[in-house]
Amino acid sequence: MALPARSHRGFLGATLALALGLLAAPAAATAPPFSDWLATLRQEALSQGIDAAILDQALRGLEPIPRVVELDRRQPEGQMTYREYRARVLSQTRIERGRALLREHRPLLDRVAAEFGVQPRFIVALWGVESSYGDYKGQFPVVAALATLAYDGRRARFFRGELMHALRILDNGDIAADQMLGSWAGAMGQSQFMPSSYLSYAVDFDGDGRRDIWTSLPDVFASIANYLARAGWNDRHTWGREVSLAGELNGGARGLEVRRPLPEWQALGVRRADGEDLPAVALDASLLHTDDGEGPAYLVYGNFRVLMAWNRSTYFGLTVGQLADLIERG
Numbered sequence: 001m002a003l004p005a006r007s008h009r010g011f012l013g014a015t016l017a018l019a020l021g022l023l024a025a026p027a028a029a030t031a032p033p034f035s036d037w038l039a040t041l042r043q044e045a046l047s048q049g050i051d052a053a054i055l056d057q058a059l060r061g062l063e064p065i066p067r068v069v070e071l072d073r074r075q076p077e078g079q080m081t082y083r084e085y086r087a088r089v090l091s092q093t094r095i096e097r098g099r100a101l102l103r104e105h106r107p108l109l110d111r112v113a114a115e116f117g118v119q120p121r122f123i124v125a126l127w128g129v130e131s132s133y134g135d136y137k138g139q140f141p142v143v144a145a146l147a148t149l150a151y152d153g154r155r156a157r158f159f160r161g162e163l164m165h166a167l168r169i170l171d172n173g174d175i176a177a178d179q180m181l182g183s184w185a186g187a188m189g190q191s192q193f194m195p196s197s198y199l200s201y202a203v204d205f206d207g208d209g210r211r212d213i214w215t216s217l218p219d220v221f222a223s224i225a226n227y228l229a230r231a232g233w234n235d236r237h238t239w240g241r242e243v244s245l246a247g248e249l250n251g252g253a254r255g256l257e258v259r260r261p262l263p264e265w266q267a268l269g270v271r272r273a274d275g276e277d278l279p280a281v282a283l284d285a286s287l288l289h290t291d292d293g294e295g296p297a298y299l300v301y302g303n304f305r306v307l308m309a310w311n312r313s314t315y316f317g318l319t320v321g322q323l324a325d326l327i328e329r330g
Contacts, residue, residue, distance in 0.1 A: 099330030189213030
């Protein structure tokens with residue numbers, strides 16, 4: 001899921017991040033009736049200039065969605081290893097379909113790449129991981145889902161803010177309330193933007209006057225690219241690479257907090273996965289070793305940190321990067 005101006009999530013990414021404990025503890029049990037809470041929210045929205053007719057359409061008859069509460073509170077049955085996660089995300093079906101869609105939409109993707117400076121393979125990879133290339137956008141009404149989460153009390157301030165942003169999107173006329181569908185956590189469209197991310201990064205690339213991340217592929221691709229570009233993407237470089245390690249490195253050498261130029265990693269015995277030398281360029285990288293040192297190791301560059309801005313999960317960033325590489329090789 002693309003995080004707001006710093007909190008995004010999608011089906012795999014958002015669910016993982018939320019499940020791993022990013023939600024605060026439940027609020028106190030005492031709460032006003034939902035109808036009273038909703039009336040207060042409506043007055044707040046009116047005070048912010050949102051049209052009364054839009055609020056009537058979006059809020060009339062609104063009720064909490066029990067399934068959203070259930071999904072929010074559900075505890076993970078066990079933490080997935082990185083190798084398990086990678087196998088789930090990097091299916092051959094997803095890889096092959098990504099290759100076909102990259103070929104099919106290459107002219108459009110090249111225009112987006114020229115405008116925003118983001119390589120097409122990364123746009124397609126994010127599209128594939130977030131919504132399975134638009135197949136799984138979510139079927140929850142976003143306003144009702146966000147209202148449920150805001151009222152329920154877990155991270156109430158965050159979700160109330162996202163709800164107000166969603167109402168602002170409706171007020172702008174980008175989409176009708178009954179068409180604003182997304183995940184149970186409020187991530188929307190083929191790019192799975194939270195409403196705040198939508199307001200900050202969504203793009204009307206097809207020029208029809210609406211920023212449509214639900215049905216317009218030009219808008220979907222450009223919105224993904226705009227997000228990455230504004231987060232600091234550098235299209236002269238890739239995201240990173242899988243590596244092999246010659247012996248044991250100093251324990252302090254690992255982790256995103258440690259950055260060294262590639263020649264220093266070379267001197268420490270780090271090589272490409274096939275054993276060949278690393279690129280002889282002074283590009284800063286960090287070493288990540290997955291599954292407590294039992295899984296594959298990676299050197300990651302600045303663009304990986306941009307992917308982490310999109311979703312604060314190393315699993316997510318690593319699999320998006322690898323999917324992009326596998327798509328490009330097809």
